[in-house]
Amino acid sequence: WSNEKSTIPELKKAQELAATTLESIPVVETYKFKLIEQLITITGCDVDTLYGSFIKTKAKTHGDIAISLYQLKAGNPAELAKKIVDQFKLNEYVTKVTAAGAFANFTFNHLPLYYGTIKQAIRLGKKYGTNTLGLGKFGIVEYSSPNIAKVFHVGHLRSTIIGSFLHKILDANGWSTLSINYLGDWGKQFGILAIGFQKHGSEELLKKDAIKHLFDVYVKINQDMDEDPTIDDQAKAYFKRMENGDKDALVLWQRFRDLSIAGYEKTYNRLNIKFDLYSGESQYSLSQMRVVLDELNSKGLLKPDNGALVIDLKEHGHGTAVIGKTDGSMLYLSRDIAAADYRHKTYDFEKLFYVVASQQDHHFKQLFKILELMGKTWTDKCTHISFGMIKSKNGTLSTRKGNVVFLADILDQVQEEMHNVMKKNEAKYAQIEDPERVSDIIGMSAVKIQDMAARRIKDYDFDIDRMTSFEGDTGPYLQYAHARLSSIQRKRDDISVTLENLDDIKLDLLTEPSALAVIELVQEYPNVIRELGQTYEPCNLVTYALRLSHAVSSAYNDLWVVGQPEDLAYARLALYGAARTALGNALTLLGLEPLERM
Ligand code: ARG
Known part of the structure; x- marks a missing residue:
C-alpha cells in the first residue's frame, strides 16, 4: 500500500512517516483509511472524528468493523446509515456495507488483508506489532526497588516482573523511557547495620554474597538489640553522622550499597532485566528535604502534631500524612515528595509510573494528593501501578x-x-x-x-x-x-x-x-x-x-x-x-x- 499514495494530506503524511521509520501500521489500519477516504465526502466529517468512531462489530457475521454514527454528530444516525449504504462504492478493500440502527457495518475483502498481514509480520520480524504512537513522549518506570539488608520479598518480585513488562510496552509503543530502581538504601536501619557489621561482619562473607551476609548481620544485631538497649542509641548516632555527610560513616554504607547492587544485578541479568538508573532514598539529602519542607510550609500545609510534622489530608479522605519528626529526621513519604519533584525538574516526563504493591496504595494516594496541594500541575502524570499479593508464608x-x-x-x-x-x-x-x-x-x-x-x-x-x-x-x-x-x-x-x-x-x-x-x-x-x-x-x-x-x-x-x-x-x-x-x-x-x- 505504501506505493499507492493516498489523496488525503494527513494520510499521505502518515504513509511517509511509516515508510521512513519502517514501523508497522497494521494492515487493517490501511483498510480503515480506505473507508475514511470515502466517508469524508459522504458524511462531511474530518479524518480524526471518523477514525475515532470506529468500533468492533458485535460478531464477525456483522462484518469486520462498524462506525458509530451517533459519535459522528453529523445528523440523524439512521439517515446517515442509509446514505452511507447508498453512496459507498465497494472496491477491492471493502466488499459489503450494511446499515444496522445507528451503525454502519463494513465487511473487508479478507484474503488480501490476511496475506498482507503474513507478509508484514515476516518483513518486520522483531519490529512486528510495534508502533510510533508515543513518539516524542518520555516515560519513567520505577520498579523493583528492594531494601538493602532486608529480604527481597514477593512484592519486589512482582514489581520486578510487572515493571519490566511495562517498560517494554512503552518502548513498543514508541516512547522514550527511563527505568529506575529506587532502592531502600537510607534510614536508621543503616545505622543499625553499621553497628551490626562492626560486631558480626565478615569482609570475606561480604565479598562472597553481600545480600545474604548483610541480611544475616541485620537479623543478628536486631536480636542483640532486644538485650542491649544502648545499640539503638549508637545506631541513631551513627545514622545522624551519615545524614550530616560524615565521610567516615559513609564509607561503610557506600560499600554495602555497591556490593548489594552488584548482587542484585546478577539476578536481574539472569532475569534479563536491566535498569537505566539505580537511585534510592539516599539520593534525597537533608538539604533537599529542607527545600521541600519550606515549600510545604509556605503553602500552609504543615502543622506540628505530637513531636511530628504532619499534613492533614482527612478532608480528602487520606488521613494524616506524617512528613517528618521534630528531631529533624525525615521519612519515606518526604523523600518520595523530593524524588518526584526532582524527577519532574530533571526529566520533564509525560508519565511517571510507580510499580509498587497494593499495600502502599494509601502511601501513593497521600503522595499524589500532597503534590497536588503543593500546586504541582504535573501530578496527574504520576501513576501508581498497583498489584495484589502472592499468598505465601509471611x-x-x-x-x-x-x-x-x-x-x-x-x-x-x-x-x-x-x-x-x-x-x-x-x-x-x-x-x-x-x-x-x-x-x-x-x-x-x-x-x-x-x-x-x-x-x-x-x-x-x-x-x-x-x-x-x-x-x-x-x-x-x-x-x-x-x-x-x-x-x-x-x-x-x-x-x-x-x-x-x-x-x-x-x-x-x-x-x-x-x-x-x-x-x-x-x-x-x-x-x-x-x-x-x-x-x-x-x-x-x-x-x-x-x-x-x-x-x-x-x-x-x-x-x-x-x-x-x-x-x-x-x-x-x-x-x-x-x-x-x-x-x-x-x-x-x-x-x-x-x-x-x-
Ligand atoms: N523500597 C520500598 C519498599 O520495599 C519500595 C519503594 C517504592 N517506590 C517509591 N517511590 N516509594 O517498600
Whole structure:
C-alpha cells in the first residue's frame, strides 16, 4: 500500500512517516483509511472524528468493523446509515456495507488483508506489532526497588516482573523511557547495620554474597538489640553522622550499597532485566528535604502534631500524612515528595509510573494528593501501578521445606525442576546445547507467566507444581508452543521463506479455516500492543499468546509442511513463520526469551 499514495494530506503524511521509520501500521489500519477516504465526502466529517468512531462489530457475521454514527454528530444516525449504504462504492478493500440502527457495518475483502498481514509480520520480524504512537513522549518506570539488608520479598518480585513488562510496552509503543530502581538504601536501619557489621561482619562473607551476609548481620544485631538497649542509641548516632555527610560513616554504607547492587544485578541479568538508573532514598539529602519542607510550609500545609510534622489530608479522605519528626529526621513519604519533584525538574516526563504493591496504595494516594496541594500541575502524570499479593508464608518466598529464601534460591529451585523434566526425554535432551541455561529460561518463564496470568490486582498462590506444568496456562506451555513452531522449519530445511522470495509465495493456497484462524490472531497482535499502552495489564498479552498457541496447535493437525508439494509447503511455512513472529514478539515483551528447542 505504501506505493499507492493516498489523496488525503494527513494520510499521505502518515504513509511517509511509516515508510521512513519502517514501523508497522497494521494492515487493517490501511483498510480503515480506505473507508475514511470515502466517508469524508459522504458524511462531511474530518479524518480524526471518523477514525475515532470506529468500533468492533458485535460478531464477525456483522462484518469486520462498524462506525458509530451517533459519535459522528453529523445528523440523524439512521439517515446517515442509509446514505452511507447508498453512496459507498465497494472496491477491492471493502466488499459489503450494511446499515444496522445507528451503525454502519463494513465487511473487508479478507484474503488480501490476511496475506498482507503474513507478509508484514515476516518483513518486520522483531519490529512486528510495534508502533510510533508515543513518539516524542518520555516515560519513567520505577520498579523493583528492594531494601538493602532486608529480604527481597514477593512484592519486589512482582514489581520486578510487572515493571519490566511495562517498560517494554512503552518502548513498543514508541516512547522514550527511563527505568529506575529506587532502592531502600537510607534510614536508621543503616545505622543499625553499621553497628551490626562492626560486631558480626565478615569482609570475606561480604565479598562472597553481600545480600545474604548483610541480611544475616541485620537479623543478628536486631536480636542483640532486644538485650542491649544502648545499640539503638549508637545506631541513631551513627545514622545522624551519615545524614550530616560524615565521610567516615559513609564509607561503610557506600560499600554495602555497591556490593548489594552488584548482587542484585546478577539476578536481574539472569532475569534479563536491566535498569537505566539505580537511585534510592539516599539520593534525597537533608538539604533537599529542607527545600521541600519550606515549600510545604509556605503553602500552609504543615502543622506540628505530637513531636511530628504532619499534613492533614482527612478532608480528602487520606488521613494524616506524617512528613517528618521534630528531631529533624525525615521519612519515606518526604523523600518520595523530593524524588518526584526532582524527577519532574530533571526529566520533564509525560508519565511517571510507580510499580509498587497494593499495600502502599494509601502511601501513593497521600503522595499524589500532597503534590497536588503543593500546586504541582504535573501530578496527574504520576501513576501508581498497583498489584495484589502472592499468598505465601509471611509474605516471603519460601522453599518447599519452608525456610525463608532469596529470589535466586527460588529461581534455582524452579530451574532444577525443569531440568529434571527435560532429562526424562533422553532423545530430545541430547539435542539441546546448553540444558542448564534452557532449563533456567523455562523455569523463569514459569515464574513470570504465573505472575502475569491474571489481572494485576488479584492475589495468587505461589504454586511451583502448577507453574512448572507443561499443560494449562503456563510459561512452559508457551515456550513449548514457540519451540514447536521453530521445529517446523528445521524439519523442512530444503526450502525457506526469505524476504526475497516472499512475494512469489502463493499465499492464496492458505484457505483452510484453521489457517485463517491463525492469521486473524497474527493480525490482531499490533492492536493488542496498542491497547496494552492504555491498560498496562500483562494478562491481556498472556491471554493473547495462549490463544495464538492454541490456534497454531489446532492448525498442525490439518496443515502439514513435511511431505507437501513445494508451493503448499512454502505457503504454510510463511503462515507458521508469521505466527512464530507474533508469538516470539509477545513472549519477548512478557520478558521471556523465546526458545528454539526445549
Ligand atoms: N523500597 C520500598 C519498599 O520495599 C519500595 C519503594 C517504592 N517506590 C517509591 N517511590 N516509594 O517498600
